[in-house]
Amino acid sequence: MSLSKNKIKYVQSLKDKKFREEHNTFVVEGDKMVAELLPAMKCQLLIATPDFIQTNFIRPDNIEEIIEVSKSELSRASFLKNPQQALAVFYQPHYALDSHQLKDQLSLALDCIQDPGNMGTIIRLADWYGIENIICSLDTVDVYNPKVVQATMGALARVKVHYMDLYSYLKNIEEIPLYGTFLDGRNMYEQELAQTGIIVMGNEGNGISPQIETLITNKLFIPNYPQDRETSESLNVAIATAIICTEFRRRLQKQ
Secondary structure, three states, X not given: OOOOXXXXXXXXXXXXXXXXXXXXXXXXEOHHHHHHHOOOOOEEEEEEOHHHHHHOOOOHHHEOOEEEOOHHHHHHHOOOOOXXXXXXXXXXXXXXXXXXXXXXXXXXXXXXXXXXXXXXXXXXXXXXXXXXXXXXXXXXXXXXXXXXXXXXXXXXXXXXXEEEOHHHHHHHOOOOOEEEEEEEEEEHHHOOOOOOEEEEEOEOXXXXXXXXXXXXXXXXXXXXXXXXOOOOOOOOHHHHHHHHHHHHHHHHHHO
């Protein structure tokens, strides 16, 4: 089957959140990412070169439609300047969030993260540190935005991302410590950190919203070095997430 104009138009439409929601699908590009997500999610459409299909032993078990193309044909549908050998349209997975299960895990909550690169990097960090669930406010950037998907580098195969009224959800959970980073918080290297809990990360420009702040039980500060030196006002949110997750996991390994 050839790559029709209608198929190209459909794939291109998925740049827009409106159409991603309408079709309940999203686009993944790149040989490694497509190969990694194929066993984890249901695939509606795979557009790939014969080499990719043969190298990855692609079978139609979990794929509704496969279209073999040349690299030049693939570039007509791709969002990338330099596409590789595969593009896939996957159905958006929908996960249930078990609050009881969260009591035994370390999780992340994102309060109005807007930058796709930051969002994708945080999901990738969660995957690296064994964090299975990320809870997002409704105004956080869409996880299926193509730029977010590319930045995750395949971590969506293992990390579950949930969207909800973050304040209402956090307000009603019990027996789970809530951590957040603040410029007036306590030095995180001098505080006790639990093995489990929810780490809340805030908006790139404004940090954690005042409403969510009222729920935080443990306000942490990532100190600069040396502390009396004039420095940048704050850290990039993805970098801050990496630092705080590293410290939580380091403490766990020492126990």
